[in-house]
Amino acid sequence: MNNTPAIQLNDVSKKYDDFTLDSLSITLEKGLAYALIGPNGSGKSTIFRILNGLLQPHTGSIKIAGLSFQQDDYFIKNKIGYVPENPIDHGRVRASEVINFISRLYPRWDRKLCRDLLAQCEVKTDKPFNQMSKGMKKKLSLVLALSIRPEILLLDEPMDGLDFFSQKFFTEQIHHFLQQEGTSVLMATHRVEDIRRISDVLLLLNKGRFLGEYEKDQLLDNWKTLWIEQLPANPQKVAGVVKWEEGSPHRLVSKDQHKTVKDLTTSGIHITRTTPLELDEILQTILIQDGNPTHKSA
Numbered sequence: 001m002n003n004t005p006a007i008q009l010n011d012v013s014k015k016y017d018d019f020t021l022d023s024l025s026i027t028l029e030k031g032l033a034y035a036l037i038g039p040n041g042s043g044k045s046t047i048f049r050i051l052n053g054l055l056q057p058h059t060g061s062i063k064i065a066g067l068s069f070q071q072d073d074y075f076i077k078n079k080i081g082y083v084p085e086n087p088i089d090h091g092r093v094r095a096s097e098v099i100n101f102i103s104r105l106y107p108r109w110d111r112k113l114c115r116d117l118l119a120q121c122e123v124k125t126d127k128p129f130n131q132m133s134k135g136m137k138k139k140l141s142l143v144l145a146l147s148i149r150p151e152i153l154l155l156d157e158p159m160d161g162l163d164f165f166s167q168k169f170f171t172e173q174i175h176h177f178l179q180q181e182g183t184s185v186l187m188a189t190h191r192v193e194d195i196r197r198i199s200d201v202l203l204l205l206n207k208g209r210f211l212g213e214y215e216k217d218q219l220l221d222n223w224k225t226l227w228i229e230q231l232p233a234n235p236q237k238v239a240g241v242v243k244w245e246e247g248s249p250h251r252l253v254s255k256d257q258h259k260t261v262k263d264l265t266t267s268g269i270h271i272t273r274t275t276p277l278e279l280d281e282i283l284q285t286i287l288i289q290d291g292n293p294t295h296k297s298a
């Protein structure tokens with residue numbers, strides 16, 4: 001089996017007047033789904049454009065399936081299915097002509113898959129592109145990206161503008177590619193449902209700075225809310241505690257429930273209840289606090 005990573009970024013940086021993508025080094029393993037998460041303007045689309053070869057970084061090196069753009073631009077582009085945040089504007093050209101044109105650029109183009117996907121998600125191809133609705137354009141963009149039978153799917157807000165049925169339909173298609181075709185996925189999204197349904201690993205970014213990678217299931221297992229009647233003298237010193245709120249009972253949020261339980265038990269503090277945390281609260285806490293415990297009074 002080929003274990004070459006899907007994507008490797010080493011010390012990649014990009015500078016605009018008021019924004020710097022700061023020395024990003026990450027490795028994305030083959031066959032996994034990664035969610036790129038960060039507030040508006042944190043650099044997600046910039047990373048996608050760099051990965052597509054549309055934007056040159058100021059420093060660093062990029063490998064896609066072990067290949068670099070300098071040596072293998074053509075081979076790399078054949079491997080990537082890209083859904084941009086805003087679909088490319090094809091003006092008055094009909095969707096059928098767009099499909100025809102794109103199909104000739106990709107050697108692995110799957111004509112039957114394209115036809116089936118278009119029929120199932122009800123995209124009509126006889127309309128000029130600029131007369132299609134926002135959701136229809138996004139669906140066409142997804143169908144095109146999947147029909148090239150990509151090794152790597154780069155999805156920038158893929159569900160933005162889609163109705164519920166289409167969201168479900170394309171989530172299933174992405175799962176199919178992940179599980180049956182070994183495709184690797186990198187998806188930028190602000191939607192917690194998409195992170196929950198599609199991703200294995202979360203990559204967190206804030207203001208151009210990479211905060212770290214987290215396995216989604218581990219995050220949900222480790223982060224818990226612990227309810228206690230008696231507050232420790234120094235809650236910030238209890239292992240794993242990232243924030244606490246005074247109340248009756250007091251609420252402790254732990255990023256490592258086992259360590260926190262052990263510490264509290266050693267101090268003789270009784271935990272009345274342990275409850276799960278929503279993924280959005282976990283992500284928000286990591287993004288806002290950047291590792292520093294916070295406290296809310298009653």
Ligand SMILES: Nc1ncnc2c1ncn2[C@@H]1O[C@H](COP(=O)(O)OP(=O)(O)OP(=O)(O)O)[C@@H](O)[C@H]1O
Nearest residue numbers: 016017018019038039040041042043044045046047
């Ligand atoms: N061509 C450009 N010239 C100057 N600044 C740019 C350019 N493109 C992006 N930026 C800036 O880079 C920063 C990151 O933008 P980017 O689009 O990568 O963020 P994002 O995380 O995708 O945001 P969002 O979640 O809102 O889509 C922003 O401050 C943006 O204004």
